[in-house]
Amino acid sequence: MDLLIILASGVATGTVLLYATVGEAFAERSGILNLGVEGMMLIGAMAAYKTAAATGNAWLGLLVAMLAAGLISQVHAFITITLQADQVISGLALNFLATGISLVLGEGLTSLRDVVPQLPKFTIPGLAQIPWLGRVFFDNQSILVYAGFLFIPLAWYYINRTRPGLHLRAVGEYPAAADTLGIHVYFLRYFYVFVGGTLAGLAGATISLSISPGWFGALTTAGQGWIAVGLVIFAQWNPIRAAFGAYTFGALRRLVLDIQAPVLIFGLANPFYSNLNYAFFLKMLPYIFTVVFLVIGSREANRKRIGSPAALGLPYIRGQRGL
């Protein structure tokens, strides 16, 4: 059991969660809860794979995946922002809609495997020579993993240090006040739901073009979208924490498998060897953290402290009292 391999694997597969989680964080920061992440990821995975298969160009697949998932997210935006319907119900409905669409359009994609191009994997020379860190972060990773490294600080900087980021937070915290300042509340909410959709699409494309290339029907994403929804709370709507959570989640998933091997740990016999209870416990940990944060977040005073956007889940109706 090699800790560096486990962490490197966590970074590789955690990238899926990273994109989906940060995307959802953008949408929620603007005040719109979108539970349709899983469905949007499926759309992305299907569109990416289908386009790459049809055109022979994986990059085009990536682009189409992001646009397609962004587009489908606008259904949710229209229902919750313009029609002011319940965000939870609309998000769940979006899941059904998106899953159905991706299954219909994905018909016949399962048998194409050998001809579909994938996104490149490479080692970054120089950086890969850094002891420890090099092997975890820069050794034979997908280009989408490296893109993730750039994306995390950019997303954080955008939200916390730029004027558009300030507008985003204002719209999610106190839309009425933002409106009086001339910020386009409706437009910005539409826009950030779209951003959330494109990032969910990117997450789906990461699966179907890089991690496990292929289309496997409704189980292609296997619940990753739901984990992302939980991880947003764990991450407290912060991209850097989201990255930490996503990579940890990925690494734990791999650790669960590696501790089953009959190997030495620090020169001692593996105490977890073949005792599946330890595997269950480790598998449970990220979910426990999420539940703990949910419980903490259920108290109004605590919600503020962990950074929940005050107007999250509430429709904004111009001229009405309240948020």
Next chain:
Amino acid sequence: MKKKTFWLVISLMLIAAFVFTACQPAPEEVGGVQIPDIEDGKFNVAIVMLSNHDDGGWSQAQWEGINYLEENMDGVHTAYLELVAEGADSEQVFRALARKGFDLIFGGSFGYMDSMEVVAEEFPDIGFVHISGYKFNGTNFGNMFGEMEVMKYAAGMIAGSRAKADGATRVGGMATFPIPEEFRLFNAYALGVQETCPDCDVDIRWIFTWHDPIVEREGADSLFDAGSHVVMTGADTPASALAAADREGVYGITYDWVGSCTIDECLTAPYWVWGPVFVRITEEVQAGTYPYMADYFDASTGGVALYGFMDGQELQPGVASLPADDLAKIQAVMDGAAAGEFDRFDVFAGPIVDIDGNIVVPDGEFMTQADIDQFVPGAPGFEATYGMYWWNQNIAADLPDL
């Protein structure tokens, strides 16, 4: 005033909508699943599947089987239902299908077992056949499965031969859940490895899923990183071969569906051929001779197969380049299986020794069907002597607690 007219128009339209839809029967929907119609004058067969019909694995193999039935039997109409969740939802679906008038209903996932048992009791004139379970009533509810362990044994011989030819001493297996079926299939695999590579050991990972591209990918990576030369999966996706493709000179073995083994790094795929099985059962049900018991079909029926060795298929490059005497041995097993001369009881023939050196099955003794299906002590009236809770001596893993 304007607003009032608007609402009046809306209400009128709504009333009209209700009136017009009432004239036409809407398609029946149960648990989010649309129930298909039967065709009068034909023998109507339905299959209920867990995943979507093109999932690239277990459900797709069943879907192709039901299509084969439709194309190859006159007077039979078939329908399939996909994405039906196990448990209470499925019970409603089975009941709705029975009420609709289907004559024979297949259930394609383990978790449908109890629902089918309940509904079968309510509709004694309709046949229910459950794939992969263990319950049956002898009158109209039976279970059915096939001799996949022979194919897994041959796949193990291929894996062992490949490892030995390349100078490796370890192969891997990704098991799904600690149930008798998985012990059976991976013990068969390990016995096959032992046949062609006596020095090899078999590493095992429990992945606790039947179909998850990411977890399967990580399981395969975990095994390759721990030194496995070939990884066989017990789950649906081709992740074992895809993970091998990212490395140098290692191989994967996929499962369930004939189309899953497409890349050069895939050695072979043990897969299901449901078409002829469905045709046989449908014929027997029509004739009134189907026994509705535990129907465990042999490899000689053609219901299970090994990719590369069947008619019209070519050996994958990683198999074609194996040593000739190993290939001859593997071919002999496949020929024996097709002729009915080599079956599951030959795979699990004594002497079998477990990881602790204890003798599981003594020399000259054989396991029974009850042993192959269950853990000791087995169901009442179907007792197991040896059972399936053991690992073959070349497996490099402890038995998990159940």
